Amino acid sequence: MTFTRYAIYYAPPADAEWCRFAASWLGWDLETGRSLPQPEDTGLDVAAITKVPRKYGLHATLKPPMRLAEGQSQAALDAACAALAAAQRPVTLEGFHLARLGRFLALRPSGDETALNALAAACVTELDPFRAPAAQAELERRRDAGLSPEQDRNLTLWGYPYVLEQFRFHITLTGKLPKPDLPAVEAALNERLIPLLPAPLEIRDIVLAGEAPDRKFHLIHRYALSG
Numbered sequence: 001m002t003f004t005r006y007a008i009y010y011a012p013p014a015d016a017e018w019c020r021f022a023a024s025w026l027g028w029d030l031e032t033g034r035s036l037p038q039p040e041d042t043g044l045d046v047a048a049i050t051k052v053p054r055k056y057g058l059h060a061t062l063k064p065p066m067r068l069a070e071g072q073s074q075a076a077l078d079a080a081c082a083a084l085a086a087a088q089r090p091v092t093l094e095g096f097h098l099a100r101l102g103r104f105l106a107l108r109p110s111g112d113e114t115a116l117n118a119l120a121a122a123c124v125t126e127l128d129p130f131r132a133p134a135a136q137a138e139l140e141r142r143r144d145a146g147l148s149p150e151q152d153r154n155l156t157l158w159g160y161p162y163v164l165e166q167f168r169f170h171i172t173l174t175g176k177l178p179k180p181d182l183p184a185v186e187a188a189l190n191e192r193l194i195p196l197l198p199a200p201l202e203i204r205d206i207v208l209a210g211e212a213p214d215r216k217f218h219l220i221h222r223y224a225l226s227g
Contacts, residue, residue: 030057
């Protein structure tokens with residue numbers, strides 16, 4: 001399969017019960033590259049709620065989607081991801097909790113995020129030679145949203161504003177919702193997903209994912225954190 005962009009993700013293990021529910025909630029299985037039936041008994045329009053994040057699958061971004069730089073290849077990126085993962089240790093978290101990030105809902109880590117942030121920073125910086133420079137139109141679009149000086153510096157250096165000190169690990173579960181709709185969606189997720197979440201939770205691997213011509217992301221390879 002040919003991919004137009006690549007990203008480094010944390011993708012939860014597909015066989016865990018909470019992951020099966022969350023992937024079904026989004027309607028896309030990153031691991032198998034297949035659409036999934038979404039819950040129909042929530043009283044919510046789950047398809048509309050998840051339309052924006054669906055194509056990315058169940059994940060947390062560690063290095064944002066990028067086009068390959070000239071002279072680079074998927075095989076070389078694969079080798080670099082394997083080497084990076086071999087030098088990183090698994091990360092243990094207290095668990096996840098449901099959080100509002102603006103007007104969308106996501107799972108956020110509970111407890112100390114130091115090791116998690118260091119893993120994400122390594123992905124951003126060590127794999128950056130594979131990233132093609134962002135197009136000027138993309139830079140302008142992101143700046144139009146309003147960035148702090150540090151975010152603008154990140155955009156210039158790393159192609160994305162919300163990395164390194166501006167990074168916030170999160171697993172997106174909805175698109176941007178009207179404020180009056182947030183409580184009902186929160187209630188559904190608190191009832192169905194939150195009781196399934198493990199505590200503590202260990203991040204044991206990272207994945208390379210690619211955006212296919214269907215504009216959905218597919219899992220290419222998992223790499224064990226074995227440092």
